[in-house]
Amino acid sequence: MSKTVEQINDAQLVARLKQRDKSALEDLVHIHGAKMYGVALQFMRNEYDAHEVMQDALVSIWNKIGSFEGKSAFTSWIYRVTANAGLMALRKRKRHEKDISLDATISDDDDTPLPALQLKDKGPLPDAEAMTGELGQQVRAAIDQLPEPYRVVVLLRDVEELPMEEVMEATGLSEPALKSRLHRARLALREALLPYLKGQDTQKS
């Protein structure tokens, strides 16, 4: 199967990074920086912290490129590294703020729904063309309102689609706790996004 231009670029990038060519990092920022920034921003919610996360991610990519074996797409790998850097930054911030872990204030044992997420009422639903943009805004607003421990698992698992094992490792959660947290977060998001869910195709249904 022939490779796309991006895959060829990625293969070259990986090879250059493994040869310790620092200009490859600059090219990486040029090619994939916007998406990395999107990931970092989703975790940190502000440009300043997102910048720090990107720096951490670049250092990780530089240090860990030797372990990248090409089993997954390079893009997935760098976004995963960025997501992990985001998670680490959140943990660090929590320690500074309250000296508690991300998990200390919540229980994963009960089935109590999370408090309802409040989305802005934008009146009647827009037509199909405007719907995509509006939908994106509402999805992001809903995720933003999730309490941080829930937001993190949604970002790692449902947005970045990290394997459960990696999310468990990154968050330090047990499998039952992770599942419980993810499920409650999804239910809260579902509740908030219900007006937008009708007519959405789901391939698995």
Next chain:
Amino acid sequence: MSAKGIFGFFKCLMHPAECWKTKKLLYEFVEGELPKDTQHKLEEHLGDCPSCLEYVKSYRATIELTHRHCLPHQPMPDSLKQKLQEFIEQHPDLK
């Protein structure tokens, strides 16, 4: 609602335990983690119960939407690109 739909609605009212089970096992069902016979029974119930089917569909749609629409599509500020370039050039860990 079609005749089949109305029939399904009443059938659903007659089997609240199945609806409860669907909600209880929703996560495992959607993730494909249930034993085959339990998965099959729930699938059968979904065929009979429009309300549970809608619930499962909306749960799956939520996951799909979250993945598709979460990341903000905003360009990285030029000032940040500049800072990252300087970082790459100067940071001692990047040797």
